[in-house]
Amino acid sequence: AGLPDGSSQVLAIGNDGNVYHQTRFTNGSWSGFAPLPGIGTPTMAAWDVAIAGLPDGSAQVLAIGNDGNVYHQTRFTNGSWSGFAPLPGVGTPTMAAWRVALAGLPDGSSQVLAIGNDGNVYHQTRFTNGSWSGFAALPGNGTPTTAARTVGIAGLPDGSSQVAVVGSDGNVYHKTRFKNGSWSVFGAVQGPYGASTFPAQRAAIAGLPDGSSQLVVTRS
Structure with a gap:
């Protein structure tokens, strides 16, 4: 995740299954990896992580712990951490x-997706x-839910x-969440040579300062 001062925040899940973090400073030097503590444990074991930078210089972190639940914490501008806490699900104490x-947005809010x-x-x-x-479930096109294999989200300056997902059919789909909170419908991302769909294993998306987006997929 990139921050407004030009530094970057990096997360990695090590071969031991624990989450590690480090900072790349504006001069190109690195802080070195250090483990992130869990809840009452010296390390946070996880199988998926995500991080986003915010305009105030803080960062938001998500992790799916080894118990299969989603945890969140904040890295504050001074480098301290809030500590992981579980996010509630839909009618359940954990997600x-x-x-x-x-994804972080210019107003300091964050958009979170989970499969x-x-x-x-x-x-x-x-x-x-x-x-x-x-x-809340993200509706599909004419369906109350959207089944997907992978998911990515990017915030834009406006x-x-x-949002880019690999659907349950193995194809890449895209939709927009507008500034007012409404959504476009999902549209299939076209493949090469005029193909109407693009089969893929994973999809990632990033927003740029000019309002455009870059989409990268791993072909299936």
């Missing part, structure tokens, strides 16, 4: 998931005051977000 994605254990995509907003909207 069980196997993929997470996270739940039912295989459907869920979304929520973390507001600038630190409160949460709560997870306050909108771009």
